[in-house]
Amino acid sequence: MDHLQTKVERFWRIFYQYKGYSRVVTGLKNTLVIAISGLTVGILIGTLVAAVEVSPQKKRSVRFLDRLARFYVALFRGTPIVVQLLVTYYVVFPLLSLNFSPLSVCVLVFGLNSGAYVSEIMRSGIQAVDPGQMEAGRAVGLSYRKTMWEIIVPQAIKNILPTLGNEFIALIKETSVVSFVGALDLYVAFNFIGTNNYEFMVPYLVMALIYIVLVMAVTGLIRLMERSLRKSDRSNQAGERLR
Amino acid sequence: MIEVIKLVKDYGDLKVIREVSLTIERGEKVALIGPSGSGKSTFLRCLNLLEEPTRGSILFEGTNLTDPGIDINLHRQQMGMVFQQFNLFKNKTVLENIMLAPLYLRQQKNKKHLFASPSSVKSIKEEVKEEAIQLLKRIGLEEKQGAYPATLSGGQKQRIAIVRALAMDPKVMLFDEPTSSLDPEMVGEVLDLIRSLADEGMTMVIVTHEMGFAREVASRVIFMDDGQLVEQGPPKALFDRPQHVRTREFLSKVLEDDSCRRSCL
Numbered sequence: 001m002d003h004l005q006t007k008v009e010r011f012w013r014i015f016y017q018y019k020g021y022s023r024v025v026t027g028l029k030n031t032l033v034i035a036i037s038g039l040t041v042g043i044l045i046g047t048l049v050a051a052v053e054v055s056p057q058k059k060r061s062v063r064f065l066d067r068l069a070r071f072y073v074a075l076f077r078g079t080p081i082v083v084q085l086l087v088t089y090y091v092v093f094p095l096l097s098l099n100f101s102p103l104s105v106c107v108l109v110f111g112l113n114s115g116a117y118v119s120e121i122m123r124s125g126i127q128a129v130d131p132g133q134m135e136a137g138r139a140v141g142l143s144y145r146k147t148m149w150e151i152i153v154p155q156a157i158k159n160i161l162p163t164l165g166n167e168f169i170a171l172i173k174e175t176s177v178v179s180f181v182g183a184l185d186l187y188v189a190f191n192f193i194g195t196n197n198y199e200f201m202v203p204y205l206v207m208a209l210i211y212i213v214l215v216m217a218v219t220g221l222i223r224l225m226e227r228s229l230r231k232s233d234r235s236n237q238a239g240e241r242l243r
Numbered sequence: 244m245i246e247v248i249k250l251v252k253d254y255g256d257l258k259v260i261r262e263v264s265l266t267i268e269r270g271e272k273v274a275l276i277g278p279s280g281s282g283k284s285t286f287l288r289c290l291n292l293l294e295e296p297t298r299g300s301i302l303f304e305g306t307n308l309t310d311p312g313i314d315i316n317l318h319r320q321q322m323g324m325v326f327q328q329f330n331l332f333k334n335k336t337v338l339e340n341i342m343l344a345p346l347y348l349r350q351q352k353n354k355k356h357l358f359a360s361p362s363s364v365k366s367i368k369e370e371v372k373e374e375a376i377q378l379l380k381r382i383g384l385e386e387k388q389g390a391y392p393a394t395l396s397g398g399q400k401q402r403i404a405i406v407r408a409l410a411m412d413p414k415v416m417l418f419d420e421p422t423s424s425l426d427p428e429m430v431g432e433v434l435d436l437i438r439s440l441a442d443e444g445m446t447m448v449i450v451t452h453e454m455g456f457a458r459e460v461a462s463r464v465i466f467m468d469d470g471q472l473v474e475q476g477p478p479k480a481l482f483d484r485p486q487h488v489r490t491r492e493f494l495s496k497v498l499e500d501d502s503c504r505r506s507c508l
Contacts, residue, residue, distance in 0.1 A: 135293055136330035136404075140344035140411055141320030150343060154334040 011193065011202040020193045027189035028210065034106045034178060034185075035171040039118075041111025042167070046118025049073065053123050056144070069119070076116035082177045085109050089181040102183035110171060117167055125160035126152060158229050165222035169215050176211075186210060244269045244415060244446055245290060250299035252285055252470075259285045261470040262299070267415075267448065272441050274461035274478070275450045278493055282470040283450045284327075287419050290448065291322045304414070320348060323408025327420040329400040331392035331407070338388040341375040341407045348411070371410075378406040382436060398429030402436050409440075416440065418449040454497055458482050466490045 014020045049069040055062055076084065089105050100108075129152050137147030179188045190207040194200035245267040252260035259282045267273055275283040288294040290301060292308055292315055301308045303318055332340050349367050379385040382402045392400055401421060408416060421437065422430045434456050441447065441460045451457055457464055458478040465475040466487070474487045485491045 130328075130330075130333075132326060132328050132330035133332060136324075136326065136332065138316075139291060139293060139319060139322075139324035139326075140408065141316045141318075142344055142347065143316050146347065151332050151334065 007199055007202050010197045010199055011206070014193045014196050015203075018196070020189070020196075023184065023189040023192055024186065024210075027184055027186040030103060030106075030178070030183060031172065031175045031185050031214075033103070034110050034175045034183075035168065037107045038110030038114050038171050039164075039168050041107065042114025042118045042171075043164075045111065045115030046120075046122050049115065049119035050122035050126065053119065054126050073116045073119060076113050077120075081109070081113050081174055082180055084113055085177065085181050102178070102181045105181060106175075106178045106183050110175070114167060114171055117170075118164065121160055121163045121167060122156070125156040125163070128159050129155045158226075161226055161229065162222065165218065168222075169218055172214055172218065173211065244271075244304060245448075246302040247290070248300045248302070250286070250289060250301065251297045252282070252289060252294060253297045259470055260289065260296075263470070263472055265465075265472060267446065269414075269446050270444050270462075271446055272460055272462045273448045274457035274464045275448065275467055276452070276454065276457055276464060276493075277467035277473075281467045283467045284419050286467065287417050287448060287450050290417055291319050291324055293324070320344070320411050321414045323405075323411060323413035323416040325401070325405050325408055325416065325418045325421050327423050329392075329397070329404045329424075331395075331400055331404055333392055336389050336391055337379070337384070337395075337403055338372070338375055340392070340403060341378060341410045342371050344407075345374070345410045346371045375410060378410055379403075382406055396429060397425045398432045401425060401429075401433045405433070405436055405440075415446040415448065418447065418451070420450050420452065422451070422453060452497070454482070454494075466493065468493070 015024070049072065052062065052065045052069050055066075085106065088109050089102065093100060093105065133151050133155065134147055137151045138144070142150070175185055176187045178185050179191075186207050190203040191200075194203040197203075245265075247263060247265045250260055250263045251258075263286060275287065277283050285294055289296050290303075292301070296309055299309070303322070306313060306318060308315065308318055331337075332343065335343060346368060349371060350364070353363060353367060376385055376388065379388055382405075384399060384403065387395065387399065387403075392403075395403070405416075405421075418437065422433050425433060430453070434453065437447075437449070438456075438460055449457070449461070461478050463475060464478045464481045466473045466481065466485075466489075468489050474481060474485065474490045481490070482494065485494055
C-alpha cells in the first residue's frame with residue numbers, strides 16, 4: 001500500500017503543484033456545457049419533432065415533415081455518436097467550408113443526437129396518456145391545441161421527466177468521447193496528468209469518481225422534480241400515508 | 244334538433260354503421276340499446292364527431308357538422324358528452340375540471356370586446372367558479388372541489404363528469420354507457436342524476452345496458468344491431484311487444500339476465 005501512497009503523491013503533484021486542476025476544471029466545465037446545451041438543443045428539436053409525429057393532421061405539409069422527422073431520428077439513432085462527431089467535424093463542416101471550434105461542434109452534434117432520442121421519449125410519453133383525456137377535452141369544445149396544452153402535455157411531462165433524466169445522464173457520460181475531435185473534457189484533463197507521470201491508476205480513478213458524483217447529483221435533482229410533479233397521483237398520497 | 248342522414252361509418256372493411264337516418268327532437272330522451280358491437284357507441288360518438296363519419300351528414304340545429312368548413316369546437320360546446328370511463332382531467336382538481344371549458348369559452352368571448360379590463364377578467368373567473376360550485380352542490384360534492392380525480396370513487400367521478408358537461412350549458416347530452424364501469428352500488432347515484440336531468444327537460448341520447456332505466460326514463464327506445472336501427476318506439480311498446488325477431492332475441496337474453504340477477508341478490 002506504500003506503493004499506492006507514492007502514486008497518490010505523484011498525482012497530487014501534477015494535479016495541484018503543476019496546476020493540472022485547471023485543466024480538470026475546464027474539462028468539467030466543457031462536459032457540463034456540452035451535456036446541458038446538448039440537452040437544451042435536444043429538447044427544442046425533440047419537442048418540434050414529437051409535435052409533428054403525434055399530430056393527427058393529414059395535410060401534405062405535415063406528412064412531409066413527418067417523413068423528414070422519421071429520417072432524422074433513424075439517422076441519429078442508427079449511428080454511434082463518435083461517428084456523428086467525426087463525420088460532422090472532419091467531413092460535413094470542411095465540405096461546407098465552415099470553421100467552428102471543437103466545443104461548438106460538440107454542442108451541435110450532441111444536440112442533434114439527443115434531439116432524436118428526446119423526440120422518441122416525448123412521443124411515447126404523449127402517446128402513453130389515456131386517449132380518453134383528449135376525447136374529453138375535445139368533447140367539451142376545447143381545440144386540439146388547447147387540450148394538448150392544458151391536459152395532455154402536463155400529464156405527459158410526468159411520463160417524460162424520468163426518462164429525460166436518463167437521457168441527460170447518458171449525455172454526461174457520452175461527453176467522454178469529445179476528445180476525438182480535439183475538445184478538452186475530463187478524459188483529456190486526467191489523461192494529461194497521467195501522461196506527465198507515466199501513472200494512470202489514480203487519475204482515472206478520480207475521473208471515475210467525478211462522473212459518479214455528477215450522475216448522482218443529477219439523479220437526486222430529478223427525484224426532487226418528480227416528487228413535486230406527482231401532486232395529482234393517488235399512489236403518492238397513499239404512499240405518504242403508509243409511511 | 245339533431246338530424247342524422249344516411250350515416251355510414253367504416254373501419255377499413257368493417258362496416259360499423261350502415262346508412263342510419265334518425266331525427267331527434269328537442270326534449271326527447273332517446274335510449275340506444277343493443278348487443279355489444281352493434282355500433283351504438285360509435286353512432287353516439289359520430290353525433291359530436293368524436294368519430295368522423297365515412298359518409299352521410301349530421302345536422303345539429305340546422306348546421307351540417309360534417310361540413311369541413313365549420314368550427315366543430317363551437318358546436319361541441321353545445322353537446323355535452325359523458326363517457327363510460329368518466330375521463331375526468333387527471334391533472335386538474337374537481338373544480339378545475341368543471342371550470343376549464345366554460346372559463347376558456349368566456350375568456351375568448353371577452354377578448355372580442357374592446358373594453359376587456361382586468362377586473363372583468365377577474366369577475367368572469369368568479370362567475371364561472373360560482374356556477375361550478377353550484378353544480379357541485381347539486382350533486383353534494385362541494386367539499387371535493389380541491390380533490391384530484393384519482394382520489395374519488397367511480398360514482399363520484401361520473402357525477403362530476405356529468406356536471407362538467409352541464410357547466411357548458413349544453414342543448415343536448417350524450418351518454419355513452421354512463422354506468423357500465425361502475426361498481427353496482429354506485430349505479431344508483433349516477434342514474435338518479437341523469438333522471439333528474441331528464442325531468443328538467445334536457446334533450447338526451449343514452450347508450451345503455453340498463454333496461455329498467457331505459458324503460459323508465461326514455462321517451463323513445465331504439466334497438467340497434469349490426470350497424471342498423473332495427474326497431475324503435477316508446478319504451479312500453481318496444482319492451483312489451485317487440486316486433487322484430489332480433490329485438491325479441493336480444494330482450495329475452497338481457498331481461499332473463501336481469502331477472503336472474505335480481506333473484507340472486
